Amino acid sequence: MQTIRDVNITIIQPNLAWESVNKNLKNLERIINSVNETDLFVLPEMFNTSFSLNTSLAEEMDGHSVNWLKKIALKKKAAICGSLSIKDGIHYYNRLVWVSKNGELFYYNKKHLFSLSKENKYFSPGEKRLIIKLNGWRICPLICYDLRFPAWCRYKGDYDCLIFIASWPAKRINAWQSLIKARAIENMSYVIGVNRVGLDGNNVFFNGKSCLIDPLGKGYFIANGEALVKTISLSYHKLQKSRKIYGFLNDRDNFKFIL
Numbered sequence: 001m002q003t004i005r006d007v008n009i010t011i012i013q014p015n016l017a018w019e020s021v022n023k024n025l026k027n028l029e030r031i032i033n034s035v036n037e038t039d040l041f042v043l044p045e046m047f048n049t050s051f052s053l054n055t056s057l058a059e060e061m062d063g064h065s066v067n068w069l070k071k072i073a074l075k076k077k078a079a080i081c082g083s084l085s086i087k088d089g090i091h092y093y094n095r096l097v098w099v100s101k102n103g104e105l106f107y108y109n110k111k112h113l114f115s116l117s118k119e120n121k122y123f124s125p126g127e128k129r130l131i132i133k134l135n136g137w138r139i140c141p142l143i144c145y146d147l148r149f150p151a152w153c154r155y156k157g158d159y160d161c162l163i164f165i166a167s168w169p170a171k172r173i174n175a176w177q178s179l180i181k182a183r184a185i186e187n188m189s190y191v192i193g194v195n196r197v198g199l200d201g202n203n204v205f206f207n208g209k210s211c212l213i214d215p216l217g218k219g220y221f222i223a224n225g226e227a228l229v230k231t232i233s234l235s236y237h238k239l240q241k242s243r244k245i246y247g248f249l250n251d252r253d254n255f256k257f258i259l
Contacts, residue, residue: 007134012229053121083096094109094113160189170206
């Protein structure tokens with residue numbers, strides 16, 4: 001049986017400029033270039049514009065920001081992911097785009113649209129999860145508000161790590177921290193949360209708290225409220241050992257999703 005090695009994941013928690021693609025990509029590229037080696041870069045929700053419902057900023061899959069992701073992946077020889085506003089036919093999506101180190105594209109459309117901000121009035125919801133393989137690991141990337149819905153995040157024998165990319169405001173940061181820990185504990189999975197910092201164009205304040213939570217709910221890394229870049233290592237041996245020793249997943253309820 002092939003040994004699955006530890007994986008290095010780089011969290012980028014930036015202060016995003018409001019609706020300024022060029023400024024954000026320039027800043028993110030500067031940050032990324034400061035990292036010598038990693039397997040994956042994770043950017044927050046709507047990394048190129050900040051969380052804006054202005055669909056005139058939406059790009060297509062062959063647009064500037066997706067091509068920028070491809071360029072970074074090939075240059076750094078690492079996968080990279082983050083979400084942005086994408087126009088696909090007649091629909092607009094808050095779409096997480098994942099580019100492998102070889103330039104291969106994958107994507108996930110945000111399932112749960114944030115009705116409190118009327119995101120659901122501008123974007124269409126996704127219909128299925130995405131599982132990505134990275135160095136033997138199975139990774140399930142989700143977006144922000146998805147975190148509040150445990151049935152959608154539920155482990156079905158298909159992933160080793162959940163990643164939530166977000167624009168989660170400071171006024172509800174307690175929910176962010178509590179729910180991420182809950183998703184890790186109930187699914188016996190590593191959970192990585194990547195948020196942003198700073199003030200957006202709607203005068204909403206973000207204080208980060210990006211984190212890595214282990215399969216037993218321990219916070220291995222919790223960021224503060226400032227912009228940062230942090231590379232963390234996930235142990236596959238520890239994950240498998242925890243799942244084997246405790247066996248909580250063996251007792252989970254057996255039900256199927258009904259969309």
